[in-house]
Amino acid sequence: MRQSVFLTLVLALVSLVLLPPGLIPAGADVVLIADLDKAITPVTATYVERVIREARAVNAKAVLFRLDTPGGLMESTRHIVREFLNSEIPILVWIGPSGARAASAGVFITYASHISAMAGGTHLGAAHPVMLGGDKMEAVMKQKAENDAAAWARTIAETRRRNVVFAESAVRESTSLTDKVALDSGAIDLRADSIDSFLAMIAGETTSVAGPGRKQIALQIKSVELRTVEPKLKEKVLAFLTDPNVVYVLILLAMAGIYFEFSTPGVGVPGVVGVLSLILAAYGLSILPVNTVGLILMVVGIGLMLLDIKVASHGILTAGGIVSMAIGGLMLFEDKAFRVSFQVILLFTAMTAAFVVFAVGAAVRAFHTKVRVGEEVLSGMRGEVRTPLNPVGHVLVDGELWSAHTEDGAALDAGTAVSVIRKDGVQLIVRRLL
Template sequence: MSRILILVFTLLSAFAFPLPLASAAERVALVLHVNGAISPATAEYVTRGLKRANERGVALIVLEMDTPGGLDTSMRDIIRAILDSSVPVASFVAPSGARAASAGTYILYASHVAAMAPGTNLGAATPIAIGGGLFGGDEESDKDTPDEAAKPEAGQRPANAGEAKLINDAVAYIRGLAELRNRNADWAERAVREAASLSSSAAVREKVIDFTAGTIEDLLKQAHGRTVRVGQADIRLDTAGLAVEDVPPDWRTRLLSVITDPNVALLLMIVGIYGLIFEFLTPGTVLPGTIGGISLLLGLYALAVLPVSYAGLGLILLGVALLVAEAHAPSFGVLGVGGGVAIVLGAAILFDTDVPGLEVSWPMLGGVAIASLVFSVLVARLALISRRHKVVTGAEQMLGIAGTVESWAGAAGYVIAHGERWKAVSTEPLSTGEDVMVVGRDGLTLKVARRGSETGS
């Protein structure tokens, strides 16, 4: 009887208080943008966007890309976020004329849906070795085909074991992504080993991407009904009639993108260093020290997230030390010029990367060289001027000033000098009210002589 009552109560509770049904996915396609080099700021923007989309439960995430490549660590952060996403991600190389080179190719392979607009290209996914091209050739691509990296000659191999490890790791990574998404793994390997590139139409023929699309609406139409694997489950996409919601980078992402540009980071470092040095040379000016401190902190933040050469950083610190030494131990410009040269050389090798869009430009290095030269000349000039000026601080500044005898007895007494009452001694007898001149100092006792007297000690 009790069991029957429990069953009846359970049924009544179910009708009276029905369990909430799982809410359907939000009928929205969230569009994120990857424009320019893939940097830590880009990775943070994309990962935050994917997390927000997963929390909202949107139907699809569209990653619109136009990138020449970027940092390996940032690329892997984005790919990990895509692989962990419970919402399907469609990478879309657009608009026409855009590209998904290098790191962009890996992201395209990792996405659940891969599409390209007509007139776009992808590939050239060979990782860049630190300090030069992987195969010892020209690092720059053919000038007539700027979107394709120069291919090594047939049969050419990496120059050393380190480069071989770098390439093999990249090949294994992109082949794993290709096998996960059932895409052309052999061409993916060629993109890494030979820096191969494909147009959008050729990418469809090679089964590298799923289709070409002119617009995001066209992408949603063609993606509808496709089955993709998200996590451990196969999901049939329902993208017909989705509302498109654009999520541009916010102010924080744009600010981080600017700060983490190597040219801007270098400029912030130089402004910060010179501002603080100038503040120390002329205490109390405030403005150079304030601007310098803020700039230096922002520059140090950029150095913390960018690949940095410690040799370059060491040269910059040496240059700063030489400039400070020039200010305190004038060498008529020798130390200053040496410091400027050290800073320029350090800036040239500071960032440990050859990634397109993340290199230091030659005009910036030229500006740093000119600024260092001007600063060295300025420091040398200030040092020369200061050597000619009369001492105005410390014990030495009392020498030669005038005073008046307040009281005197024998060889000692008190004088008024520099608006203060001092104990004084003299080798000649003095009288009250007589004018004297300070010729020496021993602690808090002045040595004085009668004004106009040729002797005194």
Template sequence: MRKALSIALIALGLAGMMASPLMSTVEAQAPHAVVVEIDEPIQPSTANFLERVVNQAEDDGARFVVIRLDTPGGLYDSTRDIVETILESEIPVIVYVSPSGAQAASAGTFIATAGHVTAMANGTTIGAASPVDQRGGPLPEPLGSKATNDAAAFLRSIAVERGLNADALNDTVTRAQAYSASEALNQNVIDFVAKDLEQLLSTVDGRRVDLFDGSSYVIETSEIQLRTVDKTILERFLAIISNPNVAFLLLVIGAIGLFIEFLAPGLFAPGIIGVICLVMAFVAFGNLPVNWVGVGLIAFALLLMFAELKSPGVSFFGAGGVVSFVLGSVLLFGGFTPGPLDAPSFRVNYWLIGGVTVGLAGLLIFVVRDILLAQKLEERQAKRGITTTALVGTTGVVSAQLAPSGMVFVSGEEWSAVSDTGDSIEEGAEVVVTEVDGLTLKVYKSTD
């Protein structure tokens, strides 16, 4: 009986293993469409994610892809990559500006126009794609005119390809024109308005579109299965560290970690953490409009601060380091080569820059002060014929309880001290110095 049961279980297991890929194949071949949501500024990680989704949908035999779009804009190069992915797709890509209150501003206008079908929900907007720099200000001439003409020509070419109103879309670039859903429909900027995804699928059913190879494709939505594709853990992680503020902090923490390792070789932990943070910072830079002048200024600032620690009291190095750090932080993203789209602000928050700068300056002042105090103490000890090494073996009195850290009075001076055994030593007890570690004495309680 047991033998028969074992054989039956093994057979069921093998059948399940054989059926699993078959079921996956059947599921992939079943009539389905892919739905993906873009709800962020457009940057390289966005373009890579959308390219993966479209390629995966093509490989899995999806009937079409629906992009639910809500973006304030983004980087021009990433926008062109997304447009290229949509235009060269082997299956229709439907761009749906939703939900109500969403926008396809700036870069979003280009993406929405590129769709084989473009729809908007009620209460959404499209347009306002005038060129500005990456801080939101107007572009200087003649750069402004060149950027405007390039962006306008690109958008017109997409509109002509899709049979939309090229003049109305041109105005979104040259005049910063924006349209509501109903206005966009009346101006032939979009194909139709749909209140929700269900109405979108109903309206698009039976619609014929032209693909990049010149072939026609009829969109069928009856009995279609919708499969939502989300970002992978890696893609989500890249999106998080690609935030300008996060990338800035990673750069600063990484640089400080290496800075500490150079000051105190052998600690290892600061150096390891520093390298990891710097690697993540440079990965983030690949998804941001980084200005390497800003990176150079921050690196130069740390060099000046290092020089201040090596020559404490000069002040010039420290002050120059603080100024260089602020300038580098402000110029870290964007800067001298603005893109031709009204992108969201890719810059570090000024309050964050101020807070980090104050923290670094305070730390620098604190360390320099300690170094100067140590130097003065050594000078006083030298005048009295006492060196720190000569303190080993001398006796003193605990002036503030060691638990296990505290203060002791040795050779006419107050010293920071720590109990060598880790035990608490009461105030007034006599102690013996066993080691001098910088400005801290290691002591034990005298038994005499």
């Protein structure tokens, strides 16, 4: 028995000695999975950093990012790429499932991974920097941004030994590749229709990770434990507040709430909702690439529609406001990755227009309604005898107590329902209701 134990220990030591230098098995068979399925923002970058930090804490074999993004902010993308390039744990990127895309920022993220794969029916590319404007200075800035992004893409491609030509053309010419072409051209490493097949394909592969001497990691992934890292509540809330559709709605709520508060002075629900919406919208606007012209058009559109309530323009101001508000919503954010949904714009523009039409209609009806004052108001109103009319007593009409008597001098008991005929001085003349 002792000889068997001794022999086992000797064999274990020999295997460690004979292991090729620098080829170090990774930790436990744990692979963390995280989803990047929205536009890339500072919230996304913080989430990625936390996932990699947790991977180190649990000694994970690798981190797999399931990617499906329209693009995002360049600074946040740079943060994620730095995390990938300096990770001591293999970073895997899988563009999937079928129908997913890795556009714009997704190209840099895919290229920065240690091993990348695409599912069938996905595409990769179109990383051209998007900037609005057309004057000379803006054209120069656009060219500088393009050159900087192209150089960065080349650097990442050379570091990960991927297709340098595509990396640059994706930036300069917005080139996109299907999964098959991306594999054949060396833009990605594998094609895999599921995460399980992806992990099975890379079992036994080695990859160079950050660390002393760019050490080699052996991906001996066999009986792997997949753990999904969900965003924390704070990350979910911040991601919600930086959603372009949410920011658009918050802007509308802010303007409507503040307008109603000024229309009916006094700190009430509209004012509180308006101020809170404005603060929350300001956070999203501070993060997202806002087009000032689009924001101004939205404000002008709301202003024109609300002005139509005060000014009789026969709907001309409302029509102009609807057009201005819709165009402003479409132009609100510069990058295509942050466009407000057309359905959301259509819905809330229609709701705002419907409210304005209702308000204008009410104002018109009020304008044409004959104003009734004094005796005209009291005539025909119903009341109740409170003290017997014998012949004079008191009746309660519209919450007020009046001295009253009947038209024919008849006595009426308390509790009798009456109708006002007319006002005679300070008394009401009433009749019994049958």
